[in-house]
Amino acid sequence: MxxxxxxxxxxxxxxxxxxxxxxxxxxxxxxxxxxxxxxxxxxxxxxxxxxxxxxxxxxxxxxxxxxxxxxxxxxxxxxxxxxxxxxxxxxxxxxxxxxxxxxxxxxxxxxxxxxxxxxxxxxxxxxxxxxxxxxxxxxxxxxxxLPCAAVTAWHAVVDFGRTRAGETVLVLGTGGVSIFALQFARMHGARVIATSSHEEKIRRAHALGADATVNYKSFPEWQHGVLEATAKRGVDLVVEVGGAGTLPRSIDSVRFGGKIALIGVLTSGEINPAMLMRKSATLQGIYVGSREMFLAMNRAIALHKMRxxxxxxxxxxxxxxxxxxxxxxxxxxxxxxxxx
Ligand SMILES: NC(=O)c1ccc[n+]([C@@H]2O[C@H](COP(=O)([O-])OP(=O)(O)OC[C@H]3O[C@@H](n4cnc5c(N)ncnc54)[C@H](OP(=O)(O)O)[C@@H]3O)[C@@H](O)[C@H]2O)c1
The missing domain is CATH 3.90.180.10 (Medium-chain alcohol dehydrogenases, catalytic domain)
Structure with a gap:
């Protein structure tokens, strides 16, 4: 072979x-x-x-x-x-x-x-x-x-995020994990804000159900766009695939008492965690997930005929x-x- x-x-x-x-x-x-x-x-x-x-x-x-x-x-x-x-x-x-x-x-x-x-x-x-x-x-x-990107997104949005209808989830970029996170957040009735560096991808994110979008290349201070889209409240959950370089803006984007699922290592930078403390926000490391999560996710994918x-x-x-x-x-x- x-x-x-x-x-x-x-x-x-x-x-x-x-x-x-x-x-x-x-x-x-x-x-x-x-x-x-x-x-x-x-x-x-x-x-x-x-x-x-x-x-x-x-x-x-x-x-x-x-x-x-x-x-x-x-x-x-x-x-x-x-x-x-x-x-x-x-x-x-x-x-x-x-x-x-x-x-x-x-x-x-x-x-x-x-x-x-x-x-x-x-x-x-x-x-x-x-x-x-x-x-x-x-x-x-x-x-x-499914095994890596989808299970990671499920772990973040469902197991850790406990995302409920009416909440707002922020996804960074339009790669594998983020698009699954968008789909699972929508499946659970949440509103999704997505960032991307490409206008065409932003258009596709809207078509998949993203309610608001921010181009992080043309709008480097994208956290202001996220806050504007949530009437200054901030999002309930950030699916953080960027890592150290995006985390400070993710902390700015999350609401008081909100959650950040720390997943990715795409960027580097320095972090001052003080605002995380002031907001009483939760930062949780996510490393893919278990077979138990995979099976739960597959039941939901089958029920919703999600593709x-x-x-x-x-x-x-x-x-x-x-x-x-x-x-x-x-x-x-x-x-x-x-x-x-
Ligand atoms: N912890 C875990 O268990 C776990 C599991 C899976 C993945 N990961 C990590 O998560 C990250 C994403 O993985 P993936 O497989 O989904 O990657 P991918 O499919 O290669 O997605 C990359 C996308 O990320 C976006 N991106 C890059 N730099 C960005 C920035 N500064 N701000 C916002 N978005 C940015 C871009 O989206 P646009 O083109 O739309 O701008 C890019 O297309 C990687 O670091 C990976 O190692 C971790």
Whole structure:
């Protein structure tokens, strides 16, 4: 079978097409014919060698997010059967419950396409616990977008944010996590304010249900636009994908007693946390989510027939081009690589 490896990280060109023997499942494992893989900003950091505090696994098979068909199972497998349509979970060993000092290292050490080999391969073997079934109405391409970006957005908006009808959620930019956050916030009856650096993307965010938008390139003090759009009250929840460079303005944008879900590392900067304290606002780190969250999210996606927003689908031999497209940040929502 064919697969991609990163012999040594450094640049997108290090992503190397290779051959490997077809894998076979052990007693409690599942063999999946991967049909689609989606890209996350993390995959860029992994190939460039800037992810995970500089540690990397030589010859890593990249990408956390993939969906496919079960083609063989071990003799003790009971959660899935041959023919089922499944996606892997980001951290193979974070099944349920919150983050604990005992569970976190084990969960972190089981992250696909980082700590362990990932999904950019024609076939993969995963433990039966590390899978979820795809919502029936989704294609493999759509299903492949869920494990990282969608679960992270669900964790932020629903598990942490407890977003309720009539509240206001701010999403930064129009990448994978932010567009899912927009969709989940709308699903829960919330009003959404979105920022973006492109007028065309702003138009698309409105079409998806964003009520107000601010162009953060032409309006660098975008927090004033957010406050204006909330009659100076501020938003109930910020889905913070920018990191240190955007956090000060996110703190300005949140209401007294509001919440900020700290997710991203796209920008750098300095933070004075005093206003967070004065506002009695809550800042919570979010690291993807558990299988329990993934399953809850899939039930909601199925009920609402929600469809992930895919910007573009690349073929398997165009993986480097897909990564370059991600690096250009010209996408809206998700980028997908079709496999087999
Ligand atoms: N903690 C976690 O578990 C977790 C999970 C997933 C992702 N993340 C992190 O979250 C971030 C987003 O990931 P992703 O996969 O959604 O990325 P992505 O799809 O590559 O999205 C990138 C988008 O972010 C927007 N952006 C860039 N700089 C910005 C700024 N200064 N202000 C506002 N928006 C900005 C841009 O939107 P426009 O083009 O519209 O301007 C850009 O297109 C990354 O840092 C990633 O590592 C963390």
């Amino acid at each position: 064919k697969l991609y490896r990163i012999p040594e990280p450094g640049a997108i060109e290090n992503l190397t097409l290779a051959e490997a023997p077809d894998p076979a499942p052990g007693d409690d494992e599942v063999l999946i014919r991967v049909r689609a893989v989606s890209l996350n900003f993390r995959d860029l950091m992994v190939v460039r060698g800037t992810y995970g505090r500089g540690r990397h696994r030589p010859n890593l098979v990249p990408c956390s997010d993939g969906a496919g068909e079960v083609i063989a199972i071990g003799n003790q497998v009971s959660r899935v059967k041959v023919g089922d349509r499944v996606a892997g979970i980001f951290m193979q060993k974070w099944i349920a419950g919150g983050v604990t000092a005992e569970g976190a290292p084990q969960a972190g050490a089981s992250a696909l396409g980082g700590a362990i080999d990932g999904m950019l391969a024609e076939q993969v073997v995963l433990h039966e616990d590390g899978l979820v079934h795809l919502p029936e109405h989704l294609s493999y391409e759509e299903g492949s977008t 992930p927003v895919i910007d573009r689908v690349f073929e398997f031999d165009q993986a480097q081009e897909a990564y370059r497209h991600l690096a250009s940040a010209s996408h809206f929502g998700k980028l997908v690589i079709r496999v087999g």
